[in-house]
Amino acid sequence: MGALLGLGGGVIMVPLLVFLLDVPIHIASGASIVAVVATSSASASVYVRDEVTNMRLGMFLELATTLGAVTGASLMANASESVLKALFGLSLLYASVVMGVQMRKTDRSWESRPDDWLASKLRLGGSYWDEAREEEIEYGVDHTLPTFGVSYIAGILSGLLGIGGGGVKVPAMNVVSSVPMKAAVATSNFMIGVTASASALVYIRHGFCDVFITAPVVLGTLVGSYLGARMTRRLRGVMMKRVFIAVLLILGLRMIISGAGLL
Amino acid sequence: MEVFISKLLWGGVVLSGLLLVAGLGLLWVTGDTSCPYGVMTFDWVLGGDPFLEPSHVIFLGFLVLIMTPVLRIVASTVVYAWMHDWLYTMLTGVVLVILVVSMTLGIG
Numbered sequence: 001m002g003a004l005l006g007l008g009g010g011v012i013m014v015p016l017l018v019f020l021l022d023v024p025i026h027i028a029s030g031a032s033i034v035a036v037v038a039t040s041s042a043s044a045s046v047y048v049r050d051e052v053t054n055m056r057l058g059m060f061l062e063l064a065t066t067l068g069a070v071t072g073a074s075l076m077a078n079a080s081e082s083v084l085k086a087l088f089g090l091s092l093l094y095a096s097v098v099m100g101v102q103m104r105k106t107d108r109s110w111e112s113r114p115d116d117w118l119a120s121k122l123r124l125g126g127s128y129w130d131e132a133r134e135e136e137i138e139y140g141v142d143h144t145l146p147t148f149g150v151s152y153i154a155g156i157l158s159g160l161l162g163i164g165g166g167g168v169k170v171p172a173m174n175v176v177s178s179v180p181m182k183a184a185v186a187t188s189n190f191m192i193g194v195t196a197s198a199s200a201l202v203y204i205r206h207g208f209c210d211v212f213i214t215a216p217v218v219l220g221t222l223v224g225s226y227l228g229a230r231m232t233r234r235l236r237g238v239m240m241k242r243v244f245i246a247v248l249l250i251l252g253l254r255m256i257i258s259g260a261g262l263l
Numbered sequence: 264m265e266v267f268i269s270k271l272l273w274g275g276v277v278l279s280g281l282l283l284v285a286g287l288g289l290l291w292v293t294g295d296t297s298c299p300y301g302v303m304t305f306d307w308v309l310g311g312d313p314f315l316e317p318s319h320v321i322f323l324g325f326l327v328l329i330m331t332p333v334l335r336i337v338a339s340t341v342v343y344a345w346m347h348d349w350l351y352t353m354l355t356g357v358v359l360v361i362l363v364v365s366m367t368l369g370i371g
Contacts, residue, residue, distance in 0.1 A: 034325055034328065034329070037328050037329055037331070037332065038276070038328055040332065041275055041328065041331045041335075042276045044269075045272035046269075048268050049273075053265075055265070055268070056351065059339065059354055059355050063354060066358055067361060070361060070364075070365050193335075194333075194336065197329045197332045197362075197366075198362060198365050198366050200329050201366055204322070211318045212290075215286060215287055215324070218325070226276075
């Protein structure tokens with residue numbers, strides 16, 4: 001599931017473990033953050049081989065997310081979690097609305113635009129072979145700086161809330177920078193592992209990690225994301241985008257509710 | 264480059280997967296269900312008899328998994344340098360430094 005949408009899957013896993021299996025929340029978070037690393041590496045190995053991942057874009061945006069994560073971690077002491085969650089929830093809702101509106105305009109999963117000056121300097125534009133459409137898809141990366149900024153903010157949030165941030169990065173790449181949905185998802189998956197690995201290490205070192213719960217969860221995600229990534233090949237970008245919008249809506253609402261202290 | 268990076272990621276995934284399966288298998292065989300809570304150290308993970316304490320094997324699997332993205336960045340920095348793509352060598356190099364610094368700070 002995570003592999004399909006470029007999300008870490010932590011947002012689904014934590015509540016599942018806590019509510020269904022009665023796992024303490026910090027153990028659940030620990031298990032899910034290790035699982036996020038698993039999702040990233042397993043699915044990225046498929047996406048990179050298929051050349052759907054835009055590695056240059058990924059590396060460039062990683063600069064923003066890692067910087068953001070460090071900023072977030074250092075802000076940790078004086079930030080209100082409920083305000084953060086509410087803000088994050090609102091930005092997810094906003095992203096899903098923008099994506100939805102944009103989808104009405106075109107039958108493809110992205111608006112074709114050429115590279116802007118920064119993207120051409122960094123040679124960010126890419127192409128990939130789309131199995132579902134059976135054509136080579138070329139695209140440019142527009143509005144590079146705004147997407148860099150959004151990724152930085154996504155990094156801050158992931159540092160603060162322990163969230164992968166895929167829910168923010170995918171819409172940024174897709175809507176702001178006109179990257180096709182598939183490439184955006186693949187590139188987001190590629191990046192997530194980096195920030196998640198740093199937080200996973202912290203969790204493990206502090207003992208927020210239970211081998212009996214984490215090991216099966218991680219094994220499951222390894223297999224699941226590998227299969228998910230292989231499935232993505234055949235899916236149409238538009239379909240992925242529809243599902244993504246729905247998931248963003250649910251996540252956004254959940255974040256706001258939990259931020260308001262109702263959950 | 265794509266093939267190399269994808270193989271690297273795949274290798275990390277398979278290795279950690281095997282370690283996890285082995286660890287869980289050993290758990291099942293030995294019936295050792297002692298649960299290691301508390302702060303983990305690298306010495307602890309690497310020390311210990313795998314047959315007596317399968318949880319060490321599982322933790323080794325986690326560590327391999329967590330180190331895979333870091334290795335991926337190290338590898339891409341080297342590959343970009345090898346291709347004389349200095350812009351991206353610098354970019355990935357900076358990411359690597361930030362990551363290593365944040366990891367060591369997080370541990371400390």
